[in-house]
Amino acid sequence: MKQKKEQYFIKTGLSLVATMIACLVVFSLSIAGMIASFNALMNQHDKRLSSEICKLMTEKMNSSIRYMTDSAQNMASVLSAQNFNSPADVYKELSDHREGSYVSIGFIDADRKIYASEQELKEFEKWDLLSTAVLADPVSISAPYRSGMTGQPVFTMFTDFTYHSDEHGWMFVTYPLAEIQNIAASESFEEETEIWLMNAASANIIQCAGENVYSIGSWENAYLVMSDINPDDKAAYNEWHSKMLCGEPSASFGYRIGNTAYTQIYSNITDMPGWFVVVRIPRSALSTTMSRFRNYVLIFISVLLLVTLMLILIMYRQSTREKKMLEQLSIHDSLTSVMNRRAFDYAAEQRLTRSGKDAMLLFFDVDYFKQVNDRFGHDAGDRILIEFTNILKKHFSELGFISRYGGDEFVVLLDTASKQEVTVILDSMTRDVHAVKPTEDPKKNANFRLSFSAGAACYPEDAESLELLKHCADLALYDVKKRGRNGYSWYHPKLDYIK
């Protein structure tokens, strides 16, 4: 209790917990700032690159479709060069090519008679494919539809064909939509990239590539697909769709659905009027690796912080132990364990200035201590000092703090200024001190009686500063000594003129 009181007046500065919390807050803010700027950079990077990737994907799709149309055209040119005499001959020749990836192949003559199997003829009628055939200049592609023969989505390509010198007909080849899907397939961003064919007027879309391979070939409508788009981005989407409707060859825009940001771009398909290749990619797809790197950095920094905190804690505990030891040495008198002079002066100054309450300072002197040393030796002297300190502690430890001020001189600062109360204590103390013996041997102790002298001054009655208070108490002590020791006295102003 007493030690805590002493520490209260001596302790200064921030605690370790406060310091560590402050450090953690600063650290967290710095990390948050770092992540925010890192994310902002990644966003910029993703926005720019995703647009570029979408462009590349649409170009790849378009050039692949062109490659298919070129192949069909080349085949038609080679066959046209053979100058068949009749449409039946053309159909016979084409029938020999029913292999590979075609679903069907056939011929339409100048009179628009279709040379095809029974099932193929049904498909022509059902999907009105003839109307697409006549658009071929030199190539046209139908909208995707479900083939009765395969049950899967297909599309039919029509190519100009010349026979019998100057007769003009069309060759047709039906491919599974999977052909386009194979073209669209890409190892990079395979799961993230979605590729659609989109019809501008109806906003119908048909999936060509995406995360779920089973959803490829299924129809959807953009009004539904885009219904979850963030309200702020709807205007941008409408503008993008308007450009498509107006026939602009390509346009891109960015939007969010929930927390996912997408970049979406379209590009027209020359031989498929009204249809466009659309590629969309979540911007985060590009930053996956960077995000992983960012997370590794975060984990590394966090582990580093944890290790640092642990080291600080270990060092703190070690330093606390050392500090305690040093404090013990610097604050307390090594013989009597009460405060030393320096510590007392500091603590007393704090006590008087901080609380401002009434106090009393007493100076004690062990009478004739030098003679005790000379007669009984220094060990006995030390024993006397320890015994005297114990008596001081017994009587005053609850009332204030005690200090060995030097040699046989002690000082006590009490939280009371009641002379009556202190008089009772001093009388009781006097009896205790008289009973102190320098040795264990009664013979040696014969004719020895220990006594003390004490001078007291009250705060703020006698003095308003520690220095003056000590001075007043010293005068009172001097007065007692002058009068023959073994007693105590209170300061009064007359003493100022005695010394």
Add this chain to the structure above:
Amino acid sequence: MRTKLMGLLCCAAILMCSCAQNTAGVTERKTKLAPSFAPLTEIRAGRRNLYIIVKNLDSDYWRVTLDGAKAAGNDYNCNIYYSGTYAESDWDLQAELLDDCVKKKADAVLIAPDDSVRLAPKVSEVYHKGIPVVLIDTTANTDDYNICYMTDNLIAGQNAAAEMIDLMHRKGYDDASPVRIGVMVCTTTSQTINERLAGFFQYWAQNAPQGWKIIQDIRCFEGTAEETVPYAEALMQEYPDITGVFGTNDCTTAGLAKALEENERTDIGIVGFDYSDEIMRLIRNPDFDASTIVQRQYDMSHDGVKAAMQIINGKTMPVKFVDMGVVVVNDETLHSVKVQKVLVHN
């Protein structure tokens, strides 16, 4: 004090983790579980065992489908067991039923997939176990099945759009009138619905007069006709200039029809899908302009059972996809032989 504070922080962290775990838990299923397979026909020893899985056991549409299968079971001398789900979102329950068919050593399976995309791997798995798979009503996005009997929904959607254009003309709207069509779907993930919608939009874009528009705000709700009514009413209230509504399946059509009838909105025309009492009442009521596209689901399952028996007996199907076609039912066609032939099963 410091130890207490650390303890408190640890407790809070553990509590947060456990809360997070609870939130991420399995979501509760809203609909009933699929029942075990039950006999649809008389079960006799020595006959082939066919299993049929439908989408909604509570629906009239699927009752008719099962009637077709039952009749075919008798016609082609086979045992037929049936089960199904109660909502199209329960495709995972259909996957379990398919596993059950394999366990029961089915001779053939007929299934109307709840989800063409997500059920495709399971359909493929059953097919590769050597069990003939016949798809009815809806296809699956895989090559691994024997034959599919269904409505080509892209064409059906086009038929619906053609009928809507006719109906608007019948109501007196000319090409310069501001026609506005509201659309309601029951789900955004069903390929059947998406194809109908695609067909509708495709035909509309090519054939509707320039100023006739489809409201882009497509409403989505899956529930009974009764439950759909408030959503249908909200659509009509939010778009006061609406002149027609399109329901993409039986429930949305019945809900839209009921809402029109209850609110006496004879100014709004309706084109829907499938047979329901609600839409039929409107078709028979001369105050309303109503049409519905009725599928041949009876024939789908009947022909499906026939094909399954042929496949079991070693016949290879010449085609994989058979479009059963639809009939457009309105007050003019209602009594035609073609329509009555289809409606007799409903």
